Structure formats: C-alpha cells, structure tokens
Amino acid sequence: MASSNNDHDQVKSAGLFERLWGKIVKFGLMLKKLGQDDPRRIVHSLKVALAVTLVSMLFYFEPLYDGFGLAAMWAILTVVIVFEFTVGATIGRGLNRMMATLVAAALGIGAHRLATLSGKQGEPILIALFVFVEAGIVTFFRFIPQMKARYDFGLLVFNLTFCLISVSGYRDDEVIRMGFERTNTIIIGSCTAVAVCVFIRPVWIGVELHNQIATNMEKLANFLEGFGDEYFSVSENSQNRDKSSSLQGYKSVLTSKSSEDTMANLARWEPGHGRFRFRHPWKQYLKVGTLTRQCAFKIEALNNYLTSETQTPQDVKSIIQGPSVVISSECGKALKELATSMRKMTKSPSKDPHIAKSKDAAEELKTVIRSSLCKHQDDSLDIIKDGAVALLLFEIITCTEKISEAAHKLASQAHFKDVKPRVTPVQENSGNDGPHHVITIEG
Amino acid sequence: MASSNNDHDQVKSAGLFERLWGKIVKFGLMLKKLGQDDPRRIVHSLKVALAVTLVSMLFYFEPLYDGFGLAAMWAILTVVIVFEFTVGATIGRGLNRMMATLVAAALGIGAHRLATLSGKQGEPILIALFVFVEAGIVTFFRFIPQMKARYDFGLLVFNLTFCLISVSGYRDDEVIRMGFERTNTIIIGSCTAVAVCVFIRPVWIGVELHNQIATNMEKLANFLEGFGDEYFSVSENSQNRDKSSSLQGYKSVLTSKSSEDTMANLARWEPGHGRFRFRHPWKQYLKVGTLTRQCAFKIEALNNYLTSETQTPQDVKSIIQGPSVVISSECGKALKELATSMRKMTKSPSKDPHIAKSKDAAEELKTVIRSSLCKHQDDSLDIIKDGAVALLLFEIITCTEKISEAAHKLASQAHFKDVKPRVTPVQENSGNDGPHHVITIEG
Numbered sequence: 097m098a099s100s101n102n103d104h105d106q107v108k109s110a111g112l113f114e115r116l117w118g119k120i121v122k123f124g125l126m127l128k129k130l131g132q133d134d135p136r137r138i139v140h141s142l143k144v145a146l147a148v149t150l151v152s153m154l155f156y157f158e159p160l161y162d163g164f165g166l167a168a169m170w171a172i173l174t175v176v177i178v179f180e181f182t183v184g185a186t187i188g189r190g191l192n193r194m195m196a197t198l199v200a201a202a203l204g205i206g207a208h209r210l211a212t213l214s215g216k217q218g219e220p221i222l223i224a225l226f227v228f229v230e231a232g233i234v235t236f237f238r239f240i241p242q243m244k245a246r247y248d249f250g251l252l253v254f255n256l257t258f259c260l261i262s263v264s265g266y267r268d269d270e271v272i273r274m275g276f277e278r279t280n281t282i283i284i285g286s287c288t289a290v291a292v293c294v295f296i297r298p299v300w301i302g303v304e305l306h307n308q309i310a311t312n313m314e315k316l317a318n319f320l321e322g323f324g325d326e327y328f329s330v331s332e333n334s335q336n337r338d339k340s341s342s343l344q345g346y347k348s349v350l351t352s353k354s355s356e357d358t359m360a361n362l363a364r365w366e367p368g369h370g371r372f373r374f375r376h377p378w379k380q381y382l383k384v385g386t387l388t389r390q391c392a393f394k395i396e397a398l399n400n401y402l403t404s405e406t407q408t409p410q411d412v413k414s415i416i417q418g419p420s421v422v423i424s425s426e427c428g429k430a431l432k433e434l435a436t437s438m439r440k441m442t443k444s445p446s447k448d449p450h451i452a453k454s455k456d457a458a459e460e461l462k463t464v465i466r467s468s469l470c471k472h473q474d475d476s477l478d479i480i481k482d483g484a485v486a487l488l489l490f491e492i493i494t495c496t497e498k499i500s501e502a503a504h505k506l507a508s509q510a511h512f513k514d515v516k517p518r519v520t521p522v523q524e525n526s527g528n529d530g531p532h533h534v535i536t537i538e539g
Numbered sequence: 540m541a542s543s544n545n546d547h548d549q550v551k552s553a554g555l556f557e558r559l560w561g562k563i564v565k566f567g568l569m570l571k572k573l574g575q576d577d578p579r580r581i582v583h584s585l586k587v588a589l590a591v592t593l594v595s596m597l598f599y600f601e602p603l604y605d606g607f608g609l610a611a612m613w614a615i616l617t618v619v620i621v622f623e624f625t626v627g628a629t630i631g632r633g634l635n636r637m638m639a640t641l642v643a644a645a646l647g648i649g650a651h652r653l654a655t656l657s658g659k660q661g662e663p664i665l666i667a668l669f670v671f672v673e674a675g676i677v678t679f680f681r682f683i684p685q686m687k688a689r690y691d692f693g694l695l696v697f698n699l700t701f702c703l704i705s706v707s708g709y710r711d712d713e714v715i716r717m718g719f720e721r722t723n724t725i726i727i728g729s730c731t732a733v734a735v736c737v738f739i740r741p742v743w744i745g746v747e748l749h750n751q752i753a754t755n756m757e758k759l760a761n762f763l764e765g766f767g768d769e770y771f772s773v774s775e776n777s778q779n780r781d782k783s784s785s786l787q788g789y790k791s792v793l794t795s796k797s798s799e800d801t802m803a804n805l806a807r808w809e810p811g812h813g814r815f816r817f818r819h820p821w822k823q824y825l826k827v828g829t830l831t832r833q834c835a836f837k838i839e840a841l842n843n844y845l846t847s848e849t850q851t852p853q854d855v856k857s858i859i860q861g862p863s864v865v866i867s868s869e870c871g872k873a874l875k876e877l878a879t880s881m882r883k884m885t886k887s888p889s890k891d892p893h894i895a896k897s898k899d900a901a902e903e904l905k906t907v908i909r910s911s912l913c914k915h916q917d918d919s920l921d922i923i924k925d926g927a928v929a930l931l932l933f934e935i936i937t938c939t940e941k942i943s944e945a946a947h948k949l950a951s952q953a954h955f956k957d958v959k960p961r962v963t964p965v966q967e968n969s970g971n972d973g974p975h976h977v978i979t980i981e982g
Contacts, residue, residue, distance in 0.1 A: 130682050137682045145675035148698075149667050152706045156663040161710060169703050176674075176699045220599040224592050231619075232588035239573050239580045255591075256619045260612050263595045267604065350836070354797040393793070397840045400934070466919045476909045480926030483919075487927050491843070 139297050140181050147175045147292040151285055167277035174285025179293060182301035183369075184362035186293040190286035191365070192250030197282045200254040201275035203230075204261030208271050211262070223262055230258050245361050302363035302372050305356065306438070309381055312352060312388050313435040313499070315345040319395050320428030320492070324421030327402050327485070328413055344399070349392040356385045371441055377509040384502045391495035398488045401481065408478045415469055416486050419461035423489045426454035427496045434503045442515045443507045448500055454493050461486055582740050583624050590618045590735040594728055610720035617728025622736060625744035626812075627805035629736040633729035634808070635693030640725045643697040644718040646673075647704030651714050654705070666705055673701050688804050745806035745815050748799065749881070752824055755795060755831050756878040756942065758788040762838050763871030763935070767864030770845050770928070771856055787842070792835040799828045814884055820952040827945045834938035841931045844924065851921045858912055859929050862904035866932045869897035870939045877946045885958045886950040891943055897936050904929055 131138050154160045154168035161168065178189045207230075211222040234255045237243055243251065257278065265271035322343045360378040368374045401408075430450035437444035465486060469479055506512075574581050597603045597611035604611065621632045650673075654665040677698045680686055686694065700721065708714035765786045803821040811817045850856075873893035880887035908929060912922055949955075 126683070127679070130679075137679060141675045141679040144678040145671045148674045148702055149671045152667060152670055152702065155706050155709050156667070166707065166711065169707055172702050172706060173699055176695065176702065224595060224599070227595055228588045228592045231591045232584045235587040236570070236573075236580060236584040240569070252619065256616055259591055259595065259615050259619065263598050263615060264609065264612055266598050268609065351794065351796040353794040393836055393839050396836050462920060465923060469919055469923070476912055476926075477905060480908060480912070480923060480930060483923030484927040484930050487923060 136181075136297070136299055140299070143292050143296055144176075144179050146296075147179055147288050148172060150292070151175050151288050154281075154284070164277060164281055167274075167281050170278055170281040171285035171288070174282050175289045178286050179289040182299045182304065182362060183294055184301035184359075184364070184366045186290055187367075188246070188362055188365040189249050190290045192247060193253050194283055194286050196250040196253035197257045197279050200257035201261050201279050204258045204265070205272055205275050207258070207262040208265035211266075220266060223266055226262060227259050231255055234258075246364075298369070300363075300366055300369055300372070301359050302366050302369075302376060302378070305359040305363055305378070305381055306372075308352070308356065308359070309385050309388070310435040310438045312349045312385065312392075313431045313438070315349055316388065316391055316395060317428040317431035317435065319343045319346045319399070320424045320431065323398065323402065323428075324417075324424045328417045328421065343402075346392050346395050346399075349389055350396060352385065352389060356382060373511070377506060380502065380506040380509055384499060384506055387495065387499045387502050391492065391499060394488055394491050394495055398485065398492070401485050401488075408481045409474065412474050412478045412482050416461060416464060416482055419457040419464065420486060420489055422457035423454045423461065423493060426450040426457065427489075427492050430454070430496050430500060434500055437507070437512075437515070438503060441510070441512045443512045444504070444515070446504055451493070451497055451500060454496070458490055458493055461489070579624075579740070579742055583742070586735050586739055587619075587622050589739075590622055590731050591615060593735070594618050594731050597724075597727070607720060607724055610717075610724050613721055613724040614728035614731070617725050618732045621729050622732040625742045625747065625805060626737055627744035627802075627807070627809045629733055630810075631689070631805055631808040632692050633733045635690060636696050637726050637729050639693040639696040640700045640722050643700035644704050644722050647701045647708070648715055648718050650701070650705040651708035654708075663709060666709055669705060670702050674698055677701075689807075741812070743806075743809055743812055743815065744802050745809050745812075745819060745821070748802040748806055748821070748824055749815075751795070751799065751802070752828050752831070753878040753881045755792045755828065755835075756874045756881070758792055759831065759834055759838060760871040760874035760878065762786045762789045762842070763867045763874065766841065766845065766871075767867045771860045771864065786845075789835050789838050789842075792832055793839060795828065795832060799825060816954075820949060823945065823949040823952055827942060827949055830938065830942045830945050834935065834942060837931055837934050837938055841928065841935070844928050844931075851924045852917065855917050855921045855925050859904060859907060859925055862900040862907065863929060863932055865900035866897045866904065866936060869893040869900065870932075870935050873897070873939050873943065877943055880950070880955075880958070881946060884953075884955045886955045887947070887958070889947055894936065894940055894943060897939070901933055901936055904932070 151171045154164055154171055164171075174193060178186060178193055180186045180189060207223065207226045211219045211226065214222050234251050238248055238251050261271060261275050261278070264274060268274060326343065360382050363376070363378050366372070366374075427450070430448050433444060433448070433450065465483060469483060594614045597607055597614055617636060621629060621636055623629045623632060650666065650669045654662045654669065657665050677694050681691055681694050704714060704718050704721070707717060711717060769786065803825050806819070806821050809815070870893070873891050876887060876891070876893065908926060912926060
C-alpha cells in the first residue's frame, strides 16, 4: 500500500513536471510565433536595449558622470518611457516630454521663488497651494478631447515636473540647478530614443496606416471576388459555413475605427520620409477608411445570406446569377486595383472600367428583376431573399464608387505619381518628342 | 492716406484683440461644458490635486522627510502617474507599479552584486550586458497580447526600475538603501492614489461598462420604436433625412468594441463594490455587447431604407405596414425592458411577451408576403425593397432574442435580484404564508 502510494506520488510529480515543461514549451513557441509574425518586434526590442545601454554610459564614463551626477537616471527613465514601436509615437512622446518638462521646470522654479518671498513660515503653505491649483487645472485639461488626442502625455509630464521642482525646492536650495539637470537629462534621453528609433530600421506609423487602409480594401475585394461563386454554388444542405470561412477576413474591418484614428493621430508627428511628406493628408486616409467600413457593413449583410442555414432554392438563385456574379466580381476587382495603386502610391485612372461594367450589370439585373423575378412560381419569401441580395449588390456599387472617389482625392492630395499608359511610339507622331513616348509604368 | 492707414491698423488690432478674446471666451465655455457634461471630471481633478498635496507633505514635515530624503519625489511621481479617472485603472496601475518595482529592485540589486564580483574593470561591462539583455527581453514581452492587456505598465516599470537600480549601483554604493527607498516611496504613492480614488466619490469602471451596455440597448430600442412611424409616414419627397436624425443614436454602437474591451479589462482589477462582486462576469457583458453590436449592423441596413432618397411608393409600403410596425416596436420594447432590468440589476422574466408578440407578427408578415406582395401590380424593384425591409425585421427579431438570452445568462451569472410579480393575497390560499405573498417589485 505504501509502495503504491509512493508510485502514485512519483507519477503525480512526473505529471506535474511534464505539465510545467509543456507550459514552458508552449510559452516558448508563442514567443517564437510572435517574432515570426512580425520580425520588427525583435528589432524593436534590440533597439530599446541599445538606447538604454547607450544612455547608461552617462554613468560609466567619468567626465560624463561629473556633469550630471545621479540626475543621469532621468535620462534612463526617459528612454524607457518614450521609446515606442513606431516613429510617430516615439517623437510624439519625446516632444511632449521635452516641451512639458521645459515649461513646467521654468514655472516650478518661478513658483518656488514666489513662495520663498513669503518667508519660512508661509513657504510650504504657498507651495502646497500652487501644487494643488496646478494639479487640479492640468488634470482637468486632460479631459479636453483635442488635448487628450495629442498632448495627454505632455500634460502628465507637466504635472509631474511642476510638482517635483516646486516641492523639492523646499528642501534643496539648488532648485535652479535641479530644474536644469532634469531638463537636460530628459532632453538627452528623448533625443537618444528618437534617434535610435528613427535611424535604425524605423517603423513609420504613417506607412502602417497607409498599408492598413489598402489591406482593408483588399479584404473587402477578396470577399466580393469570391462571393459570386460561393453563393450561387452553395446547395441547400451543403456545409457552406466552413467553405466560406476563407472569405471572412472582412470582419476585422467592421471594428477598425479606433485603431485608424490612433494611427492618424500619431502619424501627424512624423517628419517627411520617403514619399510621405510632413503634411501628408492623414485625414483623407480616415475618410477612405470610414467609407471602406461602411462598405464592410453592407458586406456583413450580404454574408448573412451566404452563411444562412436556410438557403434560397437554386432555381430562384439562378434568376439573378449572371449579372450578380459580374457586379460582385467587378466591384472586387475595382477595390483590388484601388488597393494596389495605393500600395504603389500611383494615381489610378479616374474612370474605373470595373465600376462601369458593374453598373451595366446592375442595369441588366434591374431589368431581370422587373421582367421575371416576381413572375416566378416559387415561394415569394425566396424571391424576396433573392431580390434583397440584388439590392445589397446595388448598394455595394455605390459604396465602391464612393471609396474610389475618396481614394482619387487622396491620391491627388498626397501627390501620388501619375501613371501614364505604356505608349509605343507611332511613326506618324514621332516628330519632336517621339522617343519620350515610351513610358513604362513605374512600380 | 496715412490717417486711413492708421485707422485701418487700429481696426485691425481691435479685430485681433476681439478675435483673441473670442477665442478665450470660447475656450472657457468649452471647459464649462466639459464640467457640466460630467461633473465627475471636476471631482476627479480635485482628487488628484488632493492626493499630490497629501504626498508632498513628505517634504514639508521634518520627521517624515528625515526618513526618505529626496527619494520622496518618487512618491509624487507615482501619484501623478498612477491616478486615473476610474478605480479599476488606478488599482491596475498601482498594483502593476508596486509589484514591478519590488521584483525589479530585488533583481537589480542582485545584478549589481553579481557584477561587483568581477572587479572594478569588469563591472560596467557586466552591468551593461545585464541591462541590454533585460531591456530586450522585457520589451519583447510587451508584445504578448495577454501581457499587453493587463501588465503592460508593469513591464514598463520593471524595465525602468531594473535599469535604474543596477546602473546607479555603479556610482552609489548604497544600492540596497536606494532600492528600498524607491520601493517604499512608490508603495506610499500608489497607496495614496488608490485610497483617494476609492474612498472619495469613486468612479467604478465596472459600473461604467454595465451602464454603457444598457445604454447601447436603449439606443437600438429608440431606433426600433421610432422606425415604424418614421418609415411608413415618410412620403416620397419629404425631408425624411432631417426627421429621422433623432433616431441616429445607434450609430455609436457600431464602433463601441474597443472601448468595451478596455473597460472589461480594467473592471477585473476592481474589488467587490455595491452589488458588483470581485469576480463579476465581465466576459458575459462583452458577449451581450457583441450581440448588441451585431443587431446595430442590421439596424444600419434598415436605416438605409429609412434615409434613402428614393422611397418606395406609399401603397407598396402599406402592404407590410401593419405587422412591420408591430415587429419593430415590440423588439424595441423588449430591448428597452432588458436595458431597464439591467440598470436595476433585476432578473427579467425569461419568457419575454414582446418577443413572442413580434414573432406572431412575423408569421403574419410572412403570410402577407406569400399571399399578396408579389401579386401587386407595382414596380418589382419597389416590391423587393419592401420585402427586404421585412427580411431585416425578421433578422432583428433573431438578434433581439439572442441579446435577451445573453442578458438572462448575465443576470443569473451576476446574481441579479429575482423580481416576483406583485401578487395580492387570495383568500383561499391565505393559510400559512398569506401575507408574505404581497411582494412589491424592488427597484
């Protein structure tokens, strides 16, 4: 009995060890996947490590340390706090921290001076009053939406520095030296963070936003290109839900608003880089994003009919099949081309042939509905469902057209490149500028 | 000419002054509105000011200051950084900061000790190596989604403290005292912030989430209750867009996902309070929220028909009017009652009479569609539009039912109160417990 108990314990502890080991392996695999999914994460971690190590040199080298002393720790603190994944976020935090520290340190020193005028008795009371009033006002300012969007961190740092300087001044008479030290070390820390972030494999949040908007269009395009085949080939009792799962990528577009807003806010901090200028039209990106999301709402409604358990009979579906497939796939192609030219930062031709084709198909579909849909002998409810799919497709054309207009406006505001079609020089025209006619489409 | 120029300048400067004054007035009014919209903002600002002033006492009183010295500044820093609007956010940050500082300080001291073993030459190299490795690993950990959701701030503080302690140790031999000071002052700061946040007019983020979910249901209910009248009374060329603007409140529900996720994450930090226990089923709130949002997507589609410029002729609309109005308003009532009982934290009766009524109306509507819709002599396209509205109403019934089920599950998981209907004592039954039958519905 005792031996069996012992065995049992051994098995138990072996099981415990194995489970623990399993968890560690799982954690390791998860970390590996995180790194593989986006190797820039590893680069970012190394960049932060580098920046912190650089700044900690202030402690190791005698001449540097003599200048700052223990205040050098503010530089380390600043690097850790300011360094973010993207350039926009890092510059935003860095500028906020530097400006806020500068202004708050000056005001803090002023408050300290003012308080000392009132003698040793009144000084702590006056300082406490200043701190109370300043903290209350600045905290309230953080509720102002425009402030919150861009200067929230700055207000926090302002609050912090003002309190720190004015209160420490009561004990440390060298309050001005302290204000300077804090400001200088914070500037060193912020600049180190920003420099490492910008000059070593930078991740521009503007580019991220640019790509996300294009990716979202592609997600819608994938659904629309696949919808026709899926919907009209689905028989009444097939496992259509599984089959259509490859089309469900558009779902993430439904809830992308807040991430796009944040990105646009941070992108405004970024200097010009590559073909993104300083005043790139980020607001127009948000407009394209909003229209894309509205289109995603229509697709969500369309997807309902695709994944519904009670499918319309095939013979009712077939009434609208021809033009519907054309509309869906042409809108998909239009969106895909818009996304492609956005990625390449080129202007796409303003007259989109795909939208024109889908409009023609829509006219055809309207005729079909008027002429034959209601005359069919099937269940009226099925006919209505069929018609509802058609109506949604009409709406998707409108949406696609709106997206296309907004994307064109964006292309011109952002000075995307013109793409001239490849023209082979024709003999008759080759008088003056013949050879120049050979223009290849730039990638 | 000169005089006219002078006049012009005067007018200009007066204009400048007036414009400046106008801006100041506008800013003041905006601040006033911010305070009036949510007076808790003013209370919060005063609370932060109070907490900072309390902690700054560490500097003013001799005995307190003798214990901490300038390290007391960490307490001020901590209060400003930790104090957030809601209890959940404040406790989350406070715990993160305290735990991370404790662990990182211990490890930092250990790293310093280990480095000193290698002599004065090797020490800075070893410390730099430790800092590099630690910063890299911890920064990478911040990418783990589960970590990011709850412990992001803790990882930041860990990074900060470890670097600070191990690096400063190179210059300041009293590294252990420094570690203790930092830990102690940060604990004082965190506890002050949490105490002021919890004990003076606390804002519980759990309650905020609870109310937002109920408000969102009410927004949908408002649309549905108003839809019937609006849609069927809108004639083809009235300014229907303006009229329906009062129904557009549901739009905010479409994009509420990220704010709900954040709130649920922070609510898990909150201790039990009032009728919210520590392990309140926050995840179930998110489920109700998701279903509400899905219903909002249907309503968005319905709203399209309401605000469309090309309205279906009145005589086509009138075919489906009767049952449609019933479905819409009964679903609206069902949602409104769910929202009300959620606000009161009571269990609503599991058999919802409004959903039953709307289902009956749906059967009626199906019969109408089958029997007469397609036999109408109007434009088939209008008939299809009419039918599409009916289909959306059917989907809204399904959605409402799902929301109702999820809300009931929430009510039982969260131990909402039972509401027994008011029963007047009947003579025949009044033997043993007659008087107890008089139960009033608790508010």
